[in-house]
Amino acid sequence: xxxxxxxxxxxxxxxxxxxxxxxxxxxxxxxxxxxxxxxxxxxxxxxxxxxxxxxxxxxxxxxxxxxxxxxxxxxxxxxxxxxxxxxxxxxxxxxxxxxxxxxxxxxxxxxxxxxxxxxxxxxxxxxxxxxxxxxxxxxxxxxxxxxxxxxxxxxxxxxxxxxxxxxxxxxxxxxxxxxxxxxx
Numbered sequence: 001x002x003x004x005x006x007x008x009x010x011x012x013x014x015x016x017x018x019x020x021x022x023x024x025x026x027x028x029x030x031x032x033x034x035x036x037x038x039x040x041x042x043x044x045x046x047x048x049x050x051x052x053x054x055x056x057x058x059x060x061x062x063x064x065x066x067x068x069x070x071x072x073x074x075x076x077x078x079x080x081x082x083x084x085x086x087x088x089x090x091x092x093x094x095x096x097x098x099x100x101x102x103x104x105x106x107x108x109x110x111x112x113x114x115x116x117x118x119x120x121x122x123x124x125x126x127x128x129x130x131x132x133x134x135x136x137x138x139x140x141x142x143x144x145x146x147x148x149x150x151x152x153x154x155x156x157x158x159x160x161x162x163x164x165x166x167x168x169x170x171x172x173x174x175x176x177x178x179x180x181x182x183x184x
Contacts, residue, residue, distance in 0.1 A: 001112050004056040004068060012047050012056070012068050013040060015095040022098060023133075030130040030158075037158060047093060056093070057112060059105050067096035069109040071116050078155030079128050079162060088124035088164070089117040110143055114170040123167050128159040137161055144169055 004012070017040065020031040031037040038046070050056045050070045059067040070092040073085055080090070091113050096105045113125050129136050131150065140163045141147070151160040 001057050001059055001108070003054060004051055004058045006048070006051050008056070008058055008065070008068070009044060009048055009051060011058070011065055012093070012095070013044050015068060015097055016040065016043055016093075018098055019095050026135075028130070028133055028135075030133050030136070043093075050092070057109070059096075059109055059112075061100055061103065061105060064099075065097065066100040066103070067094070067105040067109055069094045069113060071113045075126075075128065076155060076157050076159075079151050079157075079160070080126060084124070084126065088122050088126045089113055089120065091125060091127035094127075106139070107143060110165075111170055114165075114167050117167040124164050125167055126162065126164045128157075129161040129163055130158055131160045132158075133161075137163075 016031065020037075023030045024032060029037075031043075047056065047070065050072065053072070055072045056068060056070045058065050059069075071089050072092065073088075073090060075085060075090050080088070091110070094106065094109055096109070110125065117123070117125050125145075126148075127140070127145070128151070129140060137147065143165075145163040145165045148162045148164045151162055
């Protein structure tokens with residue numbers, strides 16, 4: 001795991017385009033303009049700001065960039081309450097390169113978010129997921145998250161499924177991993 005740099009922005013945008021195409025081919029509207037997702041230019045601006053703040057990381061596997069995650073304390077209005085935000089880190093823009101699918105890269109990205117939460121003495125890792133993507137919801141459940149609720153009408157975006165997991169629930173995972181350690 002390494003901090004992402006501004007030079008990683010094209011990589012992160014490529015991952016988003018790759019994953020959007022993959023999702024679309026499977027009937028999902030996640031991240032598409034038709035599904036009320038942010039156009040890639042707006043996404044790039046948001047990721048660029050997160051990069052400037054040091055909130056984005058890249059997972060590397062066998063010397064290659066395998067995925068990305070942004071972790072901070074902000075969420076779109078109407079998703080989490082002020083007290084929920086105060087006691088958690090929020091996961092954004094988690095994307096695994098399709099070449100590394102099935103190799104637990106996402107698990108390591110989420111464990112990194114838990115390490116950041118633990119370092120900041122925040123007992124929760126929280127995230128919002130695309131409301132209509134049941135497959136994504138199942139992924140987060142398998143990763144140990146619980147659906148807290150679906151945000152009400154005050155939240156205006158397409159990601160209203162709110163998931164959370166207690167920071168203490170993670171078993172220690174190595175900070176760095178190789179193909180061998182991922183298969184364990």
